[in-house]
Amino acid sequence: MIRGSALERGLAGCSVCERILRIPPGAGHAKLRCPRCGAAVHVRKPDSLRRTWALLIAAYVFYVPAMVLPITRITTLGQVQEDTIMSGVVYFVQNGEWPIGVVIFVASIFVPVMKLVILTLLAISVHRRSQWRPQDRTRLYRITEMVGRWSMVDIYVVTLLVALVRVGELANIDPGPAAFYFASVVVLTIFAANSFDPRLIWDRMETPRD
Amino acid sequence: MKTPLITCHDCDLLQRRISVPPGSAARCARCGAVLYRHVPNAVERTAALALAGLVLFFIANAFPLLSIRVGPEVVSAALPGAVLTLWAEGEHALSALVALTCIVAPALVLLFLLRVFLPLRRGRVARGTVPMLRALEAVQQWNMMEVFLLGILVTVVKLVKMATVIPGPGVWAFFVLIFLLAAATWAMDTEVVWDRLEDGA
Ligand SMILES: [Zn+2]
Numbered sequence: 206m207i208r209g210s211a212l213e214r215g216l217a218g219c220s221v222c223e224r225i226l227r228i229p230p231g232a233g234h235a236k237l238r239c240p241r242c243g244a245a246v247h248v249r250k251p252d253s254l255r256r257t258w259a260l261l262i263a264a265y266v267f268y269v270p271a272m273v274l275p276i277t278r279i280t281t282l283g284q285v286q287e288d289t290i291m292s293g294v295v296y297f298v299q300n301g302e303w304p305i306g307v308v309i310f311v312a313s314i315f316v317p318v319m320k321l322v323i324l325t326l327l328a329i330s331v332h333r334r335s336q337w338r339p340q341d342r343t344r345l346y347r348i349t350e351m352v353g354r355w356s357m358v359d360i361y362v363v364t365l366l367v368a369l370v371r372v373g374e375l376a377n378i379d380p381g382p383a384a385f386y387f388a389s390v391v392v393l394t395i396f397a398a399n400s401f402d403p404r405l406i407w408d409r410m411e412t413p414r415d
Numbered sequence: 416m417k418t419p420l421i422t423c424h425d426c427d428l429l430q431r432r433i434s435v436p437p438g439s440a441a442r443c444a445r446c447g448a449v450l451y452r453h454v455p456n457a458v459e460r461t462a463a464l465a466l467a468g469l470v471l472f473f474i475a476n477a478f479p480l481l482s483i484r485v486g487p488e489v490v491s492a493a494l495p496g497a498v499l500t501l502w503a504e505g506e507h508a509l510s511a512l513v514a515l516t517c518i519v520a521p522a523l524v525l526l527f528l529l530r531v532f533l534p535l536r537r538g539r540v541a542r543g544t545v546p547m548l549r550a551l552e553a554v555q556q557w558n559m560m561e562v563f564l565l566g567i568l569v570t571v572v573k574l575v576k577m578a579t580v581i582p583g584p585g586v587w588a589f590f591v592l593i594f595l596l597a598a599a600t601w602a603m604d605t606e607v608v609w610d611r612l613e614d615g616a
């Protein structure tokens with residue numbers, strides 16, 4: 206087995222075609238181009254931590270109106286009822302429909318918060334040159350990459366409700382302002398996860414020389 | 416000729432390529448990330464699954480996903496119609512996001528797979544193959560059909576007390592399409608393309 210990262214040996218791998226490139230001396234972390242497929246090869250993602258922080262902070266800010274403002278407005282015979290994400294969860298749990306309450310809670314509250322917290326902790330751990338369990342931190346990163354998309358569930362439910370509930374006694378459902386903020390949180394955290402480079406976790410490890 | 420070395424995308428460990436038995440994957444020795452898979456008849460498989468996916472894509476978009484009946488009235492929602500309703504409500508950003516994640520991204524994935532892997536079955540590398548393969552990973556990330564399916568399920572449960580909910584043909588096509596696309600991209604093997612480029616250079 207070969208020891209150490211490609212960077213330590215002055216090499217980088219193309220993320221599209223897997224070709225190994227030699228990093229020209231003095232190039233640092235600059236952008237290279239794969240000679241085989243022409244893809245941009247980043248030795249490390251550019252400005253990774255700064256961009257991750259910017260996107261995370263924006264996501265935290267948008268998360269507040271997403272939780273506080275109504276996500277749906279139901280008009281029945283002139284009466285308007287507004288629901289936030291949380292009040293929706295509470296409604297289903299109180300009415301004994303806890304499976305759907307749990308689904309909405311996990312997708313709309315637990316997953317985005319968990320994703321934000323994990324990415325924040327990962328970024329801090331890289332700043333502090335943490336030596337703590339790099340395998341597990343990489344695994345946590347892969348989890349955030351995988352689960353973030355499931356937060357879109359509520360947006361899709363609103364989309365379908367708006368399209369379906371337009372007549373009869375069921376009256377009318379409109380999306381509330383929280384829908385926009387919530388969708389923004391999902392998109393921002395996807396970009397945040399994209400801009401974080403898990404290889405930084407391993408770069409900070411003090412490998413025992415032997 | 417295959418490069419004898421490979422780097423891990425998640426931890427940058429440089430390691431030797433080893434041959435893996437059919438049906439299994441090579442994993443990074445340090446962080447456990449999947450490096451590559453050995454899928455038998457990978458090119459055939461991807462092409463066939465994407466072709467079937469194309470048919471289902473049209474059914475999934477042309478037919479209603481759900482209908483509800485309240486008294487004498489029946490309202491149906493197909494995916495493109497739902498996106499348009501949202502747009503008409505003035506929710507342009509949301510409408511665009513739903514269109515991107517449930518219609519545009521899946522369509523592009525299908526298109527790219529067909530354009531690359533149908534000619535590849537006959538050993539031909541089509542024009543545009545390389546840029547399409549470069550774009551594929553980014554496009555795939557925005558394909559969220561499986562999440563939309565969960566959204567359909569939640570909607571049914573929400574409405575079932577207020578009205579009669581009837582699943583439309585679109586829903587079944589949607590369901591199968593998710594599995595077809597997942598299997599098609601899972602089997603994807605682009606090694607042939609890169610080998611060809613290396614020879615041609
Ligand atoms: Zn390349």
Ligand SMILES: [Zn+2]
Binds near residue numbers: 427428443444445448
């Ligand atoms: Zn690795």
